[in-house]
Amino acid sequence: xxxxxxxxxxxxxxxxxxxxxxxxxxxxxxxxxxxxxxxxxxxxxxxxxxxxxxxxxxxxxxxxxxxxxxxxxxxxxxxxxxxxxxxxxxxxxxxxxxxxxxxxxxxxxxxxxxxxxxxxxxxxxxxxxxxxxxxxxxxxxxxxxxxxxxxxxxxxxx
Numbered sequence: 001x002x003x004x005x006x007x008x009x010x011x012x013x014x015x016x017x018x019x020x021x022x023x024x025x026x027x028x029x030x031x032x033x034x035x036x037x038x039x040x041x042x043x044x045x046x047x048x049x050x051x052x053x054x055x056x057x058x059x060x061x062x063x064x065x066x067x068x069x070x071x072x073x074x075x076x077x078x079x080x081x082x083x084x085x086x087x088x089x090x091x092x093x094x095x096x097x098x099x100x101x102x103x104x105x106x107x108x109x110x111x112x113x114x115x116x117x118x119x120x121x122x123x124x125x126x127x128x129x130x131x132x133x134x135x136x137x138x139x140x141x142x143x144x145x146x147x148x149x150x151x152x153x154x155x156x157x158x
Contacts, residue, residue, distance in 0.1 A: 006042075008055050010062075013042060020044050022051075028110075032064045033126075036108045043113035043158065054112045057122050057144055061110065064146055072140065073098040075151040076105075080132050093131045104131035105138055111158045123149075125157030 006013040006022055013022035024040040042054045077098035084092050093104050105128040115121040122144035130138040139157035141150040150156045 006051055008051075010040070010055070010058065016041070028062060030062065030108060030110065032061070032069070033108060034102070038108040038110045038126075040110045040112070043111050044116075053122065057124060058110070058112050060146065061112070061124050061142075068146075068148070070098070072148060072151075073101060075148060076101045076138065076140070079138065079151050083133050095132070105129070113158070127154040127157045 003015050005015070008024075010024055010028060012025045014025060015021070016023050021044065022042045027037040028040055029035045030038050040058065042051065042058070077095065080092075080095055080101055095101055095104065107129040109127045111123075111125040111127070113123055113125070115123050124142040124144075124146065126140040126142075128138040128140075133153060136153035136155070139150075139152050139154040140148070141156050143149055
């Protein structure tokens with residue numbers, strides 16, 4: 001049985017069919033990624049989670065400047081090179097500099113949640129489909145201060 005939708009300043013979150021997650025009805029523009037539209041999910045929103053805390057963190061993400069974007073681009077570029085080293089570059093797009101990686105990522109999804117192992121800590125995960133790792137995609141994990149924690153496949157982001 002579905003619970004009542006959550007009304008927020010971003011729109012209506014509806015409960016997902018797969019547990020204590022809530023998905024925003026409409027996609028949001030994420031300025032950090034040049035206005036890329038994203039599906040947004042508040043994860044593990046149960047009796048112990050405060051939806052206002054998660055929504056406030058989402059607000060921080062939406063309005064985050066690109067101040068540390070070069071560091072993120074460098075880490076994503078490293079991910080591309082590591083993947084190419086592992087499987088070979090023959091069938092991969094040719095990416096020669098960090099700033100070019102963003103031309104090969106799409107289908108942004110944002111997850112805001114409490115860390116499973118440290119429930120008092122909040123996390124923001126971004127997942128993308130990407131041109132070099134089509135099976136597992138790209139995942140980026142930030143802490144509640146929006147500091148970069150990890151870059152890898154999509155599973156690092158949730």
